[in-house]
Amino acid sequence: MAHVSDMIGKDIEAYLMAHQNKGxxxxxxxxxxxxxxxxxxxxxxxxxxxxxxxxxxxxxxDSEKAGTQGGKIDFALLVDGLAAEREQGxxxxxxxxFFSTDKRKFIVADTPGHEQYTxxxxxxxxxxxxxxxxxxxxxxxxxxxxxxxxxxxxxGIRDVVLAVNKxxxxxxSQDVFDKIVADYRLFAKQIGFENVLAIPISGLKGxxxxxxxxxxxxxxxxxxxxxxxxxxxxxxxxxxPFRMWVQWVNRSDMDFRGFSGQIAGGAVSPGDRxxxxxxxxxxxxxxxxxxDGDLHEAVAGQSVTLTFDDEIDISRGDVISGTTALPGVxxxxxxxxxxxxxxxxxxxxxxxxxxxxxxxxAAVTDLKCKINVNTLERLAAKTLELNEIGEVNVSLDRPxxxxxxxxxxxxxxxxxxxxxxNTTVAAGMIRFTLRRSQNIHWQAVDVNKQAxxxxxxxxxxxxxxxxxxxxxxxxxxxMVEKQLFALGRHTYLLDGDNVRHGLNRDLGFVDTDRxxxxxxxxxxxxxxxxxGLIVMVSFISPFKAERRLARSLLEPGEFVExxxxxxxxxxxxxxxxxxxxxxxxxxxxxxxxxxxxxxxPENPEIRIDTTKISPPEAAVYILNWLExxxxxxxxxxxxxxxPTA
Amino acid sequence: MQGLNNLxxxxxxxxxxxxxxxxxxxxxxxxxxxxxxSAVMLHLAMKAFYPSKPPFPLLHVDTTWxxxxxxxxxxxxxxxxxxxxxxxxNPDGIAQGIGPFSHGSAVHTDVMKTQALRQALDKWKFxxxxxxxxxxxxxxxxxxxxxSFRSAQHRxxxxxxxxxxxxLYNARKNKGENIRVFPLSNWTELDVWQYIYLESIxxxxxxxxxxxxVVSRDGTxxxxxxxxxxxxxxxxxxxxxxxxxxxGCYPLTGAIESNADxxxxxxxxxxxxxxxxxxxxxxxxxxxxxxxKKKQEGxx
Numbered sequence: 028m029a030h031v032s033d034m035i036g037k038d039i040e041a042y043l044m045a046h047q048n049k050g051x052x053x054x055x056x057x058x059x060x061x062x063x064x065x066x067x068x069x070x071x072x073x074x075x076x077x078x079x080x081x082x083x084x085x086x087x088x089d090s091e092k093a094g095t096q097g098g099k100i101d102f103a104l105l106v107d108g109l110a111a112e113r114e115q116g117x118x119x120x121x122x123x124x125f126f127s128t129d130k131r132k133f134i135v136a137d138t139p140g141h142e143q144y145t146x147x148x149x150x151x152x153x154x155x156x157x158x159x160x161x162x163x164x165x166x167x168x169x170x171x172x173x174x175x176x177x178x179x180x181x182x183g184i185r186d187v188v189l190a191v192n193k194x195x196x197x198x199x200s201q202d203v204f205d206k207i208v209a210d211y212r213l214f215a216k217q218i219g220f221e222n223v224l225a226i227p228i229s230g231l232k233g234x235x236x237x238x239x240x241x242x243x244x245x246x247x248x249x250x251x252x253x254x255x256x257x258x259x260x261x262x263x264x265x266x267x268p269f270r271m272w273v274q275w276v277n278r279s280d281m282d283f284r285g286f287s288g289q290i291a292g293g294a295v296s297p298g299d300r301x302x303x304x305x306x307x308x309x310x311x312x313x314x315x316x317x318x319d320g321d322l323h324e325a326v327a328g329q330s331v332t333l334t335f336d337d338e339i340d341i342s343r344g345d346v347i348s349g350t351t352a353l354p355g356v357x358x359x360x361x362x363x364x365x366x367x368x369x370x371x372x373x374x375x376x377x378x379x380x381x382x383x384x385x386x387x388x389a390a391v392t393d394l395k396c397k398i399n400v401n402t403l404e405r406l407a408a409k410t411l412e413l414n415e416i417g418e419v420n421v422s423l424d425r426p427x428x429x430x431x432x433x434x435x436x437x438x439x440x441x442x443x444x445x446x447x448x449n450t451t452v453a454a455g456m457i458r459f460t461l462r463r464s465q466n467i468h469w470q471a472v473d474v475n476k477q478a479x480x481x482x483x484x485x486x487x488x489x490x491x492x493x494x495x496x497x498x499x500x501x502x503x504x505x506m507v508e509k510q511l512f513a514l515g516r517h518t519y520l521l522d523g524d525n526v527r528h529g530l531n532r533d534l535g536f537v538d539t540d541r542x543x544x545x546x547x548x549x550x551x552x553x554x555x556x557x558x559g560l561i562v563m564v565s566f567i568s569p570f571k572a573e574r575r576l577a578r579s580l581l582e583p584g585e586f587v588e589x590x591x592x593x594x595x596x597x598x599x600x601x602x603x604x605x606x607x608x609x610x611x612x613x614x615x616x617x618x619x620x621x622x623x624x625x626x627x628p629e630n631p632e633i634r635i636d637t638t639k640i641s642p643p644e645a646a647v648y649i650l651n652w653l654e655x656x657x658x659x660x661x662x663x664x665x666x667x668x669x670p671t672a
Numbered sequence: 673m674q675g676l677n678n679l680x681x682x683x684x685x686x687x688x689x690x691x692x693x694x695x696x697x698x699x700x701x702x703x704x705x706x707x708x709x710s711a712v713m714l715h716l717a718m719k720a721f722y723p724s725k726p727p728f729p730l731l732h733v734d735t736t737w738x739x740x741x742x743x744x745x746x747x748x749x750x751x752x753x754x755x756x757x758x759x760x761x762n763p764d765g766i767a768q769g770i771g772p773f774s775h776g777s778a779v780h781t782d783v784m785k786t787q788a789l790r791q792a793l794d795k796w797k798f799x800x801x802x803x804x805x806x807x808x809x810x811x812x813x814x815x816x817x818x819x820s821f822r823s824a825q826h827r828x829x830x831x832x833x834x835x836x837x838x839x840l841y842n843a844r845k846n847k848g849e850n851i852r853v854f855p856l857s858n859w860t861e862l863d864v865w866q867y868i869y870l871e872s873i874x875x876x877x878x879x880x881x882x883x884x885x886v887v888s889r890d891g892t893x894x895x896x897x898x899x900x901x902x903x904x905x906x907x908x909x910x911x912x913x914x915x916x917x918x919x920g921c922y923p924l925t926g927a928i929e930s931n932a933d934x935x936x937x938x939x940x941x942x943x944x945x946x947x948x949x950x951x952x953x954x955x956x957x958x959x960x961x962x963x964x965k966k967k968q969e970g971x972x
Contacts, residue, residue, distance in 0.1 A: 039940040043869055051678040122814040123807045125860045132678045134858055137814075146835050153837040262675060275691045279724040287720075289688045289839065318722035328676045330687035330720070343695055367835050381840050384695065440838045449844035451834045 049127070052255060055136040055152045057179070058161030059171040063192045067161065067230035068124055068137055069102025074237040074252065075126045102230070121151040130256040145400075145414035146367035148178055149454055153440070156260045157186040159251070164197045164227070167207050173214060174400045180218040181363065181416070181456070183436055186260060187215070189225040190251060195232045199242040217403065226251055264327035267292035267435045268352035269299070272383035273345045277332050285316055285332040286341055291383065291437035292430075293349070294326045295333070303339060304346045304428035305356045310335040340582075344385030346428035346438065354438060357460035358426040363398075364391075364419055364443070366411035368452035374410070377424075378452065382441040385427055389443065393420035411453075420461060432456035479559030483517045487556040488658055489581060490649070492565040493574060493628060494591030495620050496606055497598040499637050499645075503591060504565040506646035511561060514659070519555055521548055522565040536617040542573055549577030556581060569625040587658070589649065590631035595620045597638060679867055686713075686855040687720040688839060689818055690802065693853050694727055696843035697800040700853075703789075704730040704750075704757070706742045707919045708875050709804030709856055712864050715873045716855065717802075718753065729756035731801070733792055735784035736761055737772060737921035739897050745876045758796065762788035772923040773902055780921070790826045793850060800843070800851040808860045818857045824848030865939045878916045879938060881930040885909035892926035917942070 034042040058064050124135040136151030152158065158179040162172055179187065189211055197203045208225040215223050226235055227246050234240035237252040249257070270292035277285035295301070299312045315322040316332040325331045333347065341347070348354055366372050372391060380389035395418040397408035411417045432439030436456075443453040480487040490507065492500040501522050511518045527534075531547055534540040545568050555562045568574050578586040598620070599607040610618035617623040628634075633652055635645045653659050676684065693700050702717060704710050717726040730750055734743075750757035762770075765783040772780040793801060807814045817836045822828060824847075834842050843851060856864070868875060886893045887901070887909050894901070896909040901923065903909070914927035915938070932938040 035940060035943045039936045039943075042943075043866060043936060043939065046866065047679065047870060048677045050675070051681050123858065124814065125808040125858075127860070127862070132860070132863070150835040150837055265675060274688070275695045275721075277721065277724055283723060285723075287691055289684055316723065318719045326676070328681060328684055330684040330691070332722070379844065381842065383840075384692070436838060440840070442835075442837055442840045442842065444842055444844060449842070449846055451836075451842045454835065454837045 046129075049130070049132055051132050051134065052157065052258070052260065053134045053136070053155040054157040054159060054255065055138050055148070055155045055179075055184075056159045056161060057138050057148055057152075057175040058192075059163070059166075059169050059175075062161040062163045063230045064137065064161055066102045067159075067190070067192065067228070067236070068135055070230045070233060070236050071133075071135070071252065072124065072126050073102060074233065075128050121147045128252070128256055133255065145174070145178065145365065146454075148175060149182060149365050149367070152179060152182040152184060153436075153454065155184065156262070157188065157255075157258065158184045159188045159190050161190050161192050162207060162211070164191050164193045164200075164203055164207065168210050168214065170401050172211075176214065176220070177218055177400045177403065178365075180220060181365070183263075183432065183456075185221045186258060187220050187223045188251065188254060189223055191225060191227045192230055194227045194234060194240075194243065195229040199227070199234075199240070201243070201245045204246075224248065224254060226254070262327065264292045264435060264437060267327070267430070269293035269295050269301075269347075269349045270354065270430070270435060270438050271295070271331075271333070271347045272385070272437070273303075273341055273343055273347060274384045276342060283334070284338070285334045286347065287330070287332045288347070288384070289330045290325055290327050292327050292435045294324055295349075296324045297321075300350045301333075301335065301347050302350050302353065303341045304348060304354060305426045306340065306345065308337075308339040308341075309350060310337040310339050312336075344383070346383065348428070354428045354430050355460050356426050356428050358423045359392075359420065359461040360429070360457050361395075361418070361420055361459050361461060362432075362441075362455050362457045364411070364417055364453045364455040366413060366415050366417070366453050368445070368450065369413055370445070370452070371413070372411040372417070372453070377446060379444040379446055379449075380421075380423065380441050380455075381444065382427060382429060382457075383438060387427060388424040389421050391419045392422045395419060419455075421455075429457050431458055433458075476557045476559060479557075481559075483559050485516050485559070485561060486658055487559050487561065488585045488587060489552045489556050489562045489564060489577070490587045490589055490653075491552075491568070491574065491577060492563065492589045492591055493568045493631075495593055495595060495598045495625055496567055496618070497601050497603055498591045498593035499635075499642055500565045500567075500591045502642045503589075503635065503645045503649070504563045506642055507649050508563055510646055510650050516561055516659070517559065518561045518563065520563045520565065521552060521555075526551075526566075536615075536623070538570075538617075538623070541569065541617075541623075545570070545573035546576065549573070549580055552577065553580040556585060567619050567625070569619050569623065571626045571628070574628065587633065587653075588628055588631040589633040589635065590628045591635050591637060591645075593637045679863060679870065682859055682863060683716065683719070683867070685839075685858065686716045689841065689853065689855040690717055690720040690726075692841050692843065693800050693802065693851075694721070696841075697851070699796070699798050700728045700800040700802065701731045701758070701793075701796065701798040702726070702728055702802040703804070704732050704746070705804065705919075706732065706738070706746045706876060707804070708864055708868060708879060709806065709859075711873050711875050712859070712867055713802060713804045713856060714749070714753070715871060725754060728802075729758050731758045731760065731792060731796075731798075733785060733788045734759050734761045735780070735788070735921050736766070737780070737784070737900075737923060739876075739878055739895070739919065739922045739925075741878050742876055742919060745874075749874065758792070760788060760792035760795070762791060771900070772921055773900065777924050780924075784921075793826070798850065799845060800853055802853050802855060804856050805854050806856050806859050806861070806864070807854075816854070816857075818854055819843060820852045820854065821845070822850050822852060826850075861942065862939075865935075865942060869935050869939060876919060878919055880935075881913050881915040881933045881937075883911050884914050884927065886912050886914055886927055893929070894925075895922055895927055897922040 056064050056068060122137040124137055126133050136155055138148040138151035160175055191204050191207055204227045226248060227243055228235045228251060234242055235250045237250055239250055271288040271290050273286045274288040277287050295312060297312050297314055301312055302309045313334045313336050315325050346354055374391045374394050377388045377390050380387050394408055396405040397411060397415050397417040398405055408417060430438040439457040441455045442451050445452050476487055492504050494500050504520055508518050508520050526548060531544050534544045548564060548566055552562045552564050602608060609615045610621045619625050633649060732746060762784055770780055770783045805813055817833050819841045885896045887896060893914060912929055913931060915930045915932060916925055916927055919925060930941060932941045
């Protein structure tokens with residue numbers, strides 16, 4: 028890896044310090060088959076001294092065996108990776124190459140020239156900042172050149188190098204070069220390229236790659252390498268308003284609740300007011316947490332963890348933004364999609380859509396047109412086949428926060444996935460929302476669970492009593508409710524008597540019905556908790572999975588599992604309703620404990636051993652537990668005076 | 673506004689990738705091979721989930737032929753960081769006494785690494801495994817996605833790779849599939865060394881030059897790490913000042929003579945060297961495109 032710098036040998040530590048701050052440029056090379064892409068990349072690697080001696084020896088021997096350069100070094104062999112490709116002599120997938128100079132590190136997406144591989148080019152281009160579009164000087168602008176240029180513009184790349192290659196084969200003619208460049212500029216204007224630099228090169232001979240060509244004194248611009256080393260790329264994300272997709276909620280312990288994500292736009296500092304979307308809830312940034320210490324500022328591209336002053340409900344897939352320059356929120360938008368799958372688009376079919384860290388269900392409701400990438404004509408279409416590009420309206424199953432792709436690719440780019448095969452079938456770019464919903468920014472609903480509970484002067488929760496039939500669940504639950512009522516708390520008790528005969532009277536006692544029974548009870552208890560009540564649920568609820576489901580519907584700390592532990596023999600001895608007797612006699616099928624299993628809770632919040640304490644003692648025990656765990660406090664605790672300015 | 677530099681961008685990208693896996697997969701694991709790339713990957717994992725610990729265990733597939741210093745380092749490091757370490761060795765291989773000296777590198781690698789890894793992933797039902805592979809290592813890797821799917825038989829099909837756009841990774845699996853995830857895909861060897869230097873990341877001392885007992889085998893210097901190394905009658909290992917560019921099974925890992933006993937000296941030597949990193953690995957010397965073939969068969 029013989030870098031040119033003298034500093035390496037003389038003062039390695041100084042070299043390392045200097046290179047710590049080296050920048051990174053990601054670019055793609057695209058061109059048609061035989062435009063000499065692989066040769067050009069091989070030459071860049073070779074000229075930047077990225078080829079080791081053992082690789083060079085292998086290259087020389089390969090060049091003799093398979094080379095197309097009459098025994099001379101065939102640079103293309105350096106980069107043609109997979110065995111099948113080496114035999115066919117064409118690149119068929121996206122490959123990433125790496126080289127660096129004293130000024131920058133480069134990652135090259137080597138993208139295919141063959142017409143049928145548009146999807147790979149779009150894939151390669153999506154992570155790059157600049158495109159090198161290759162043209163064979165002998166052939167001029169081809170259909171594929173237009174296609175690649177259009178795709179480059181579609182993915183939002185604004186900096187383009189037009190590398191007119193194989194100048195050695197046209198006698199280094201300025202006329203040929205000028206004509207191609209003039210033709211190209213006309214086309215470039217149509218597709219909105221802002222910065223196109225044309226460079227006459229020969230990848231094979233090395234003209235204007237790293238060394239200014241002596242064969243083309245008429246060209247006064249930079250070499251390709253000089254341009255790549257010095258071009259200033261304006262990253263749209265840096266100048267965009269603050270955005271962060273919540274990727275993962277970090278709960279390291281009871282007191283820490285951080286929101287991890289990579290900053291998708293702008294910058295953020297502690298003290299900044301933020302809004303979570305689509306919910307619309309606001310708070311203020313408390314800390315920017317990293318292992319290397321808290322930061323004063325985080326900028327686009329950084330992966331950080333934020334904490335907020337208020338405990339607001341935020342989860343994966345939400346967007347955090349500032350309180351001005353907000354992203355749009357909508358469930359319908361217009362966009363452009365590139366179809367990438369052998370199975371064609373089915374308008375109306377639901378696909379998974381991933382935008383940022385959000386996964387939603389999306390359907391193409393209207394295929395406006397497909398685009399002829401050679402003429403840029405818009406054509407009527409019923410479907411999109413592999414490698415076709417269309418303008419579409421998309422409808423989602425719920426609103427998402429987003430920006431137009433042009434403003435921020437991280438909040439405006441999306442993929443579609445097939446719901447059966449799970450493969451990625453399309454890439455898309457959001458253009459604008461349908462309806463005027465982008466101007467209606469959702470405000471947080473002020474009347475929420477906390478507000479309702481607060482009005483009642485309590486905290487909402489669910490006390491879930493589980494245990495065998497006859498264990499004493501309902502007896503204890505009733506006593507707990509009476510005591511809570513006496514304390515002025517608002518409660519409700521759900522049990523077999525008021526649920527089995529009404530809401531769930533269509534359900535029997537086979538396993539599937541038991542599951543559904545508890546699912547419904549879980550949902551109802553969630554709604555009741557949301558209304559601010561202290562809800563008691565007294566059901567056998569024999570299966571762990573359903574109890575876990577009921578727990579998952581609530582916020583952490585709101586679900587209190589109370590295992591009323593009575594051994595089967597004891598419950599059967601009590602048999603207050605004579606049910607065990609009937610079950611033993613075979614008159615009742617699927618009776619828990621006899622002919623249907625009861626899965627004992629492993630970690631209930633409270634376990635009541637009814638062979639040791641009486642129901643009134645159990646009720647007192649539960650009340651004490653609730654008090655000790657802060658469940659009986661009013662909503663406003665001392666010191667809980669978070670400003671809401 | 674000041675943009676991020678190369679290492680900062682790489683770090684942020686790797687952290688993003690790790691968090692995506694943890695958010696979308698049920699049971700991830702980090703393959704920990706104890707080498708410098710694993711050291712960087714582990715360091716990034718500590719950062720990604722801070723102040724939490726990485727929410728997955730480390731898995732080391734132990735062929736029983738690793739350098740002893742690697743095993744010491746492994747146990748010490750996982751203990752220091754308070755992470756769960758799983759160690760797996762192919763019991764069939766042990767029963768059959770498979771080793772690089774008796775069976776050659778190809779059989780040894782297949783049984784003790786490739787098959788052992790499959791067994792381990794199946795045993796613990798891991799649905800995603802982080803690996804420290806980089807795209808600059810070798811040609812077939814250059815084409816591999818960051819999220820690389822393996823069939824239920826752990827095979828890689830380069831023709832069926834999913835398009836991977838922007839920062840959007842598709843972690844949705846079909847039944848039986850599992851994912852190999854490469855958070856260091858876009859790092860180069862130099863990036864890894866620079867980052868180790870910048871962040872003071874602990875690495876196995878074998879990377880630094882020291883006097884070690886070595887014998888020459890087919891022009892490669894092999895360290896005599898234990899008594900299992902077969903010596904010619906009357907042969908005695910030479911003490912030479914050597915270090916290792918990559919670490920694996922000691923009989924398959926060539927040492928280079930070197931005086932580089934500090935990190936800057938090692939980096940200096942790498943920058944000035946004229947042979948590529950994997951040259952010291954005996955397994956890469958097989959036929960052309962051998963790595964691609966191994967990967968299709970389930971080698972990591």
